[in-house]
Amino acid sequence: MLQINISEQDCWLSSDELCECSDISSALLLELVEHSIAMPMEGEVIEQWRFSVENLHQVKKATRIQRDLALDWSGIALILQLLDERDQLDHEVHMLKQQLSRFKV
C-alpha cells in the first residue's frame, strides 16, 4: 500500500498552484486578495505569495458562488465572512451544549 508522508511543502500553495487548482487567472487572484478572499500567509509580491490549503478551499467556494449567483466580489467577501461567523457560532453552540450536558445530572 502506498505510504505518503506530509511534507511542509504540502501545507501551502504558491500563487501559480492556487490559480491552477481553483482554475482562475492571476489577474483574478490579485482581485481576490484585494477583497481579502484570498489571503497570502507570507510574501510581498504575487510571485512570493504562499497560501494555506484552507485558503484554496475559500477561493474555490468564492468562485462557485460568483459563477452560480452572479454576485460581485465585495458581496462574496461579505458572504464568506458571515458564513465563517455562522460556522464559529455553530461550533460555539455545539461546544456549550456539550458542556451543559456534562453538567446535567
Added chain:
Amino acid sequence: MNFKDYYTVLGIDPKANDKAVKVAYKKLAVQYHPDVSKHPDAEAKFKEIGEAYEVLHNTKKRAEYDELRHHHLNRTQNRYANQGAANGAGQTWGQQQSDPQTDQEFSDFFSSIFGSSRGGFEQGSQHRQRQTQPQKGQDIEIEFPMFLEETLVDTLKPVEFTLQQRDPSGRIVEQPKSLKVKIPAGVVNGERIRLKGQGGPGPTKADNGDLYLQIRFVPHPMFDVDGRDLSIVVPVAPWEAVLGTKLKLPTLTGHIQLTIPANSQSGQRLRIKGKGLLSKKVHGDLFAVLKIVVPTSPDEASKQLWTELAEKNIFDPRASWSK
C-alpha cells in the same frame, strides 16, 4: 427515465416570462446553494434548479422542452383516462464526493434532450483560464476522523476512498483506493490536508486531481475541544470543594495530580498549562471545570452531619437577591 417538470422545480407558471424565470432561479439558487445552505439536500436541489434554469432561460431550449412537455402531458392525461394510474417525478442525482459540485453533469433526462453542456448563470466568466488545457482529474475531499490522542504525535493512518472512473464503454464505475498517510502532529479540527495527485485520474499522472482530507475529531467521552484548549468536567463532593483536596486528573497523556483549592465553586475553571492539544508546535491548556455533586442517598449519619451544619451555618447562598 422520469419526466422533469422544470416549471414546477422553479415554482413558476409555464407562461412566465424571462424575467420571472431569472427571479425565481436567483431566489432558489441563493436558498439552496451548497456553499451557503445548510439544507440536507441542498446540492441535489441546487442542481435541479440549475438544470431547470439552463433550459427555461434559453429560448431555443425552452421551446424544445415546451413541446416535449406538451406531449408528455397529453400522454399522461391519456394514461389517466385509460388506466387511472399515477405518475411521479423522480431524482437521479449523484453523490457528492468533492467540493460541492455545482457544475457537474446534468441528469439523464436533461442529457437525453440537450446533451451535457452547460452555460451557467453568468456564461463564460472572463476570469477563467485554462479552457484550452486538458481537464485535470477530479479533486476528492473526504472527512477524516481522528482521535484526540492521535493528534499529539505523527500518526500513520490508513485512508480508504472510492474513485469514480469511466470504463472503456463510458460507464461510470467505482474503484476503491487505499493509502497510508502519515498525519503530522498538531492537526486541528476542520483542517484540510492536501495529497497532491491522489484524486481522480487525469490524462497523465501529473494531471490527477488532488485528495483533500478534512480532519474531524472524534468526540471524546471526557474532553471537550475549544481550539487547541481542552476542558474536562471534574465532579467534586461538597466537602472537597469547601476544604480543598488533591485528586488524580486524566489528561490525554496520562494522569496528573490536581489540587482543588479550598472554597472552590461549581463551574470554576482551573487551568493546567500545556496539557491541551498541540497546534503549530505549541501545546494548548487543559481546563478542569468543577462540578459539585451531592450524594443522592446519604446515610443517617451523614444526614445528621448535614443537619448540624445547616443549623450552625449563617451562609446565605441567595444573599445577592436581597441587594
